[in-house]
Amino acid sequence: MTRPATVTLCALQGVPLIEPGFDLARIIVDALHSTGERLCEGDIVVLAQKIVSKAEARLIALEDVAPSPKAIELAAECDKDPRLVELILSESQEVMRVRKGALIVR
Numbered sequence: 001m002t003r004p005a006t007v008t009l010c011a012l013q014g015v016p017l018i019e020p021g022f023d024l025a026r027i028i029v030d031a032l033h034s035t036g037e038r039l040c041e042g043d044i045v046v047l048a049q050k051i052v053s054k055a056e057a058r059l060i061a062l063e064d065v066a067p068s069p070k071a072i073e074l075a076a077e078c079d080k081d082p083r084l085v086e087l088i089l090s091e092s093q094e095v096m097r098v099r100k101g102a103l104i105v106r
Contacts, residue, residue, distance in 0.1 A: 010037060020057035060087060078103045 012031040018024070028045060032038060039045070053059070067075070067082035071089055075082035077098045085103060089095075092105035 012037075018051040018054040020054065020059070022055045024052065024055050062087075074098055074103060 012028065012035065014031045014034050015027055016022075018027075024047065062081065062083045065083035065086050067086040068089070071086035072082045074080075074089075074095065075085040077100075078085070079100050080103060088103060088105060094106045095103070096106055097104040
């Protein structure tokens with residue numbers, strides 16, 4: 001008899017504010033150890049892209065970004081800062097959908 005699949009979410013405690021150069025793997029292992037949790041075969045660890053970017057020092061000040069005409073146009077459609085849209089476009093392959101409050105890209 002096959003056991004039913006289960007999903008358990010566990011927010012790790014003791015994770016510091018991430019700064020450029022931090023070793024995310026070490027931070028996760030240390031946080032797991034301090035809480036008594038452990039990873040098992042088949043476990044999946046999910047991280048927010050923001051902390052990965054911060055650890056990789058992929059930080060850009062918006063005041064240093066010059067939006068393109070395309071970014072300005074899309075920003076008006078989705079009601080976002082054109083500089084932010086420029087950064088999104090620079091990391092995307094394709095704009096999938098645009099509406100107020102949302103810019104969906106691939």
